[in-house]
Amino acid sequence: MSNVLAKLVRSPLFIAGVIFLAPAIAFAIGAQWIAPHDPNEQVLSLRLRPPVWQGGDAGHLLGTDALGRDMLSRVIYGARVSLLIGVAVVVISGLLGTLVGVLAGYFGGWLDNLLMRIVDTFLAFPFLLLALAVMAVLKPGLWNLIMVLALTSWVPYARVARVRARALKGTEFVEAAQALAAKPLAIMGRHILPNISSSLVVIACFEIGAAMLAESTLSFLGLGISPDIPTWGMTLNQGRSYLLFAWWPTTIPGIFILLTVFGVNLVGDGIRDATDPRTRR
Amino acid sequence: MFKYVGRRLLVVAPTLLGVMLIVFFLTYTIGNPAVLLVPPEATPEDIARVEAVLGLDQPVAVQFLRYIGRIARFDFGVSFYSDRPALNLVVQRLPATLQLSLVALVIAILIGLPAGLFGALWRGKFADVALSASVLFGMSIPNFWLGLMLIILFGVQLRLLPISGSGTPAHLILPAITLATGMLAMIARLVRNDLLDVLNADYVRTARAKGVSNTIVFIRHALKNALTPVITVLGLQLGALLGGAIVTESVFAWPGVGRLILQSIERRDYPVVQAATFILAVIFILTNLVVDVVCATLDPRIVYE
Numbered sequence: 001m002s003n004v005l006a007k008l009v010r011s012p013l014f015i016a017g018v019i020f021l022a023p024a025i026a027f028a029i030g031a032q033w034i035a036p037h038d039p040n041e042q043v044l045s046l047r048l049r050p051p052v053w054q055g056g057d058a059g060h061l062l063g064t065d066a067l068g069r070d071m072l073s074r075v076i077y078g079a080r081v082s083l084l085i086g087v088a089v090v091v092i093s094g095l096l097g098t099l100v101g102v103l104a105g106y107f108g109g110w111l112d113n114l115l116m117r118i119v120d121t122f123l124a125f126p127f128l129l130l131a132l133a134v135m136a137v138l139k140p141g142l143w144n145l146i147m148v149l150a151l152t153s154w155v156p157y158a159r160v161a162r163v164r165a166r167a168l169k170g171t172e173f174v175e176a177a178q179a180l181a182a183k184p185l186a187i188m189g190r191h192i193l194p195n196i197s198s199s200l201v202v203i204a205c206f207e208i209g210a211a212m213l214a215e216s217t218l219s220f221l222g223l224g225i226s227p228d229i230p231t232w233g234m235t236l237n238q239g240r241s242y243l244l245f246a247w248w249p250t251t252i253p254g255i256f257i258l259l260t261v262f263g264v265n266l267v268g269d270g271i272r273d274a275t276d277p278r279t280r281r
Numbered sequence: 282m283f284k285y286v287g288r289r290l291l292v293v294a295p296t297l298l299g300v301m302l303i304v305f306f307l308t309y310t311i312g313n314p315a316v317l318l319v320p321p322e323a324t325p326e327d328i329a330r331v332e333a334v335l336g337l338d339q340p341v342a343v344q345f346l347r348y349i350g351r352i353a354r355f356d357f358g359v360s361f362y363s364d365r366p367a368l369n370l371v372v373q374r375l376p377a378t379l380q381l382s383l384v385a386l387v388i389a390i391l392i393g394l395p396a397g398l399f400g401a402l403w404r405g406k407f408a409d410v411a412l413s414a415s416v417l418f419g420m421s422i423p424n425f426w427l428g429l430m431l432i433i434l435f436g437v438q439l440r441l442l443p444i445s446g447s448g449t450p451a452h453l454i455l456p457a458i459t460l461a462t463g464m465l466a467m468i469a470r471l472v473r474n475d476l477l478d479v480l481n482a483d484y485v486r487t488a489r490a491k492g493v494s495n496t497i498v499f500i501r502h503a504l505k506n507a508l509t510p511v512i513t514v515l516g517l518q519l520g521a522l523l524g525g526a527i528v529t530e531s532v533f534a535w536p537g538v539g540r541l542i543l544q545s546i547e548r549r550d551y552p553v554v555q556a557a558t559f560i561l562a563v564i565f566i567l568t569n570l571v572v573d574v575v576c577a578t579l580d581p582r583i584v585y586e
Contacts, residue, residue: 012410013410013413013414013417016414117292117295117296117299118299120292120295120296120299121295121296121299121300121303123517123520125300125303125520125558125562125565126520126521126523126524126527126561126565127520127521127524128524128525128527128528129523129524129527129542129558129561130303132527132542132543132546133304133307133546133554133558134307137307209420209421213421213423213424216423216425216426217423217424217425217528220423220425220426220528221528221531221543233423236426240429243429243432243433243437244437247433250426250429250433251429251430251433254423254426254429254430257423257426258418258421258422258423258426259421261420261421261423262417262418262421264421265417265420265421266414266417269413269417
C-alpha cells in the first residue's frame with residue numbers, strides 16, 4: 001500500500017490530476033464561505049454582464065447570467081452538486097456491478113448465464129438513450145438522477161469483476177478455503193474481493209468523470225434536476241439561448257466540467273499505473 | 282465457424298427480448314398519450330374513447346404481448362403525432378444518423394490509430410506522456426459543450442462554417458468533429474495499451490531474439506494481434522457513438538434519429554420512441570455480432586465458451 005502511495009506521489013499525471021481537482025473539491029466543501037453571492041439571487045438590472053476582463057463590474061468576476069445571477073457563485077455551488085452526483089453514482093453502481101460480477105464469476109453455470117444476458121441487454125442500449133428514457137418517466141430530482149445514472153453504469157464493474165473472480169476461483173488459496181469448508185460468501189468477501197479491488201477502484205475513478213459528464217448532458221437536454229439547483233450542466237444549459245451574443249454563461253461552466261473530469265481521469269490513470277502489475281517496470 | 286455463428290445468434294434472441302421489455306415498460310410509463318392527443322375541452326369519455334382506439338385500455342400484459350406480436354411483423358404502430366407509420370419515420374431519419382456516425386468514426390480511426398501507435402512506440406518518453414494527457418483531456422470534454430464551443434468559434438467569430446442544419450458537406454464538419462473527439466481519444470488509448478501488452482508477449486520476444494527487424498516485428502507480430510481487442514471494443518463503443526449522436530444532433534439541428542427520439546420523448550409519441558430505440562438496439566447488436574465473427578475469423582484461438 002505504501003508502495004502504491006510512493007508511486008502515486010512520483011507520478012506527474014497523478015499530481016496534475018490532484019491539482020485540477022483541488023478547486024472543485026474546495027468549492028464543494030466551502031461553497032457558502034467562498035461564494036461572493038447567493039447563487040440564486042437575481043439582480044435583473046445586472047443581466048448578462050460580461051466577465052470583469054471584458055468590461056464587467058468587479059462585483060461579478062465571471063459576469064452574470066440572463067437572470068442577473070452571479071456566474072462565479074453558481075459555478076462554486078455547482079461543484080458541490082456535480083461532485084456529489086459523481087461520487088454517489090459510483091458508490092451505488094460500483095456496489096451493484098461488483099456484486100453481480102462476483103456472483104456470476106464465482107458460481108458460474110445458469111446464474112452466470114442469466115446475469116450475463118442481463119448485462120448484454122444493458123450493453124445493447126446506447127446508455128444515454130436509456131438514461132433519457134428513464135429521466136423522461138421519472139420526475140426530475142437529485143436522487144432520481146443519481147439512481148438513473150447508477151442503473152446505466154454498473155455494467156463495467158460487473159464485467160471486470162466477473163472475469164477476475166473466475167480467474168481467482170481456480171487459484172490455490174481459494175481452493176484451500178473451499179477445502180476448509182468456508183462458506184461461499186466468506187470466500188467471496190475475504191479472498192476474492194480484496195484481490196480485485198484495485199481494478200475496480202480504477203474503473204470507479206473513470207466512472208466518476210463519466211457520471212459528471214452524463215449529469216451535465218442530461219441537464220443540457222433539460223432532463224436533469226430541478227432548475228433552481230445550480231449544477232454545472234444546468235447553468236450551462238440555461239446560457240445556451242444566449243450563445244450567439246454572450247459566450248460566458250455557456251463557456252465557463254463547461255470549462256469547470258472539463259477540468260474537473262480531466263482531473264478525475266488523470267487520478268484514475270495514475271492509480272492504474274501504480275497498481276497494475278503489467279505497467280510496473 | 283458456422284457453429285460459432287449459430288451459437289452467437291442464439292444469444293441474440295434473449296437480448297432482443299430484454300431490449301423490447303425495457304423499451305416497452307419505459308414508454309408505457311412515460312405518461313398517457315391520449316391526454317395529449319385530444320383538444321383541451323375534451324371530456325373524460327372522449328379520452329377513454331381515444332385510449333380504446335389506441336389499445337391503451339387493455340391490461341399491461343396484453344399490451345406487451347400485442348406489442349411483441351406487432352414487432353415480429355415489423356409493425357411499430359402509427360406515430361401519434363404525424364399519423365405516419367413509426368418505422369417509416371425512423372427509417373427515413375436513419376441515413377442522416379449513419380452518415381454522421383460513419384464520418385465521425387472514420388475521423389476517429391484516422392487520428393486515433395496513429396496516435397495510439399506512436400504512444401506505444403515512444404513509450405515513457407515525453408511525447409507519449411503528452412499524447413496520453415491529450416487523450417485523457419479529449420475523454421473529459423463534454424460532447425455537447427464542444428459542439429457549442431465550435432459553434433461560437435467557427436460560426437459566430439470566424440463565420441467559416443454553417444452551425445445548424447444539413448444539406449452540404451460543410452454542414453457535416455462541425456457535428457462530425459464533435460462526435461469524433463471522445464471516440465478518437467478512446468481508440469488512441471486502447472491501441473496504445475493493447476500494443477504495449479502485445480509487445481511484452483513471448484512471441485514478440487522470440488521474434489526479436491531471432492533477429493527480425495523492429496519494423497517487421499511491429500507490423501507482423503504486434504499490430505496484427507493488438508487490433509483484435511481494439512475491433513471488439515470499437516463494436517461496443519458504437520453504443521456510445523449512437524448515444525453521442527443524440528446530443529450532437531440536438532446541438533446542430535442535424536435531422537437524424539437522435540433528434541427524432543428527443544422530439545418524440547417530449548411529445549410522448551410512444552410508437553416512434555419504441556421504433557427508434559428498437560432499431561438502434563438492433564443495429565448495435567448486429568454490429569457486435571459481425572465484429573465477433575470477424576474477430577473469430579482473424580484469431581483462430583477464439584471459440585465460443
